[in-house]
């Protein structure tokens with residue numbers, strides 16, 4: 001085990017500096033997307049096992065003030081199904097960091113304005129198809145119109161940028177790549193095409209179902225004309241501007257062109273487990289630290305910081321998807337958060 005630095009930025013054994021914390025606030029969801037969750041849903045976490053908003057705020061405060069975290073993304077399951085979400089957004093925004101949300105958009109039309117007023121800066125909305133029947137087949141819900149209304153509400157509320165996450169699966173929705181991109185250009189939202197990853201709830205992922213990023217980029221270039229690629233930062237998506245200046249598009253090549261060498265992310269699950277990687281096989285229980293009544297406030301904060309530093313110091317180089325050594329994590333995407 002690499003001894004973690006006691007102070008300073010959150011650096012792992014490969015020199016990667018971690019500044020982005022993704023917080024899942026629930027494992028529950030109002031959709032049943034085929035690439036994420038079984039029809040019947042999952043065994044939901046009992047409410048007392050979920051971190052409270054106060055506990056989330058505490059961990060986030062330590063991460064921001066002690067560990068150099070500068071951006072926080074709220075995820076799920078579906079975070080908008082947890083009540084009083086603007087209260088949590090306001091708590092996190094008061095920490096002075098960039099606050100983002102990943103959502104399926106189904107209830108955004110009624111929540112976007114309140115979330116923006118509470119301090120939300122930007123939002124990613126899942127949208128894998130523009131066809132109502134296919135939407136119902138993928139999500140097992142007939143809610144396409146509500147999601148599109150959610151996109152409009154996010155744009156109207158001034159959330160910036162509004163991004164649309166589209167998981168492309170061969171033979172399911174890969175014929176809609178151009179249509180989704182055109183929709184994004186029309187409404188002023190940036191589409192991020194995501195390669196299908198082995199985090200599906202029923203474990204049927206197959207590399208044959210992955211549409212490689214190179215193929216997606218070639219089709220977008222042929223249809224719209226793309227400007228040369230930008231220098232890659234820590235962002236998962238490789239961004240390309242449209243040659244005509246009407247916005248940009250991103251492609252997340254988790255399988256065919258992994259970006260682990262530039263990773264700056266850590267994740268907190270809804271029940272308080274710290275994961276150094278989306279595909280991590282081990283976790284650190286921060287809830288036990290936070291709920292340790294024997295410790296006073298200062299030593300609890302110190303223990304939170306030390307636990308996070310330890311997890312990051314031990315972080316592996318990256319996932320091994322599609323390699324013989326790859327081991328699927330025991331959690332599905334809905335139990336980790338995007």
Ligand code: SF4
Nearest residue numbers: 260263277278318319
């Ligand atoms: S797979 Fe893990 S190491 Fe790689 S980019 Fe994602 S979170 Fe980072």
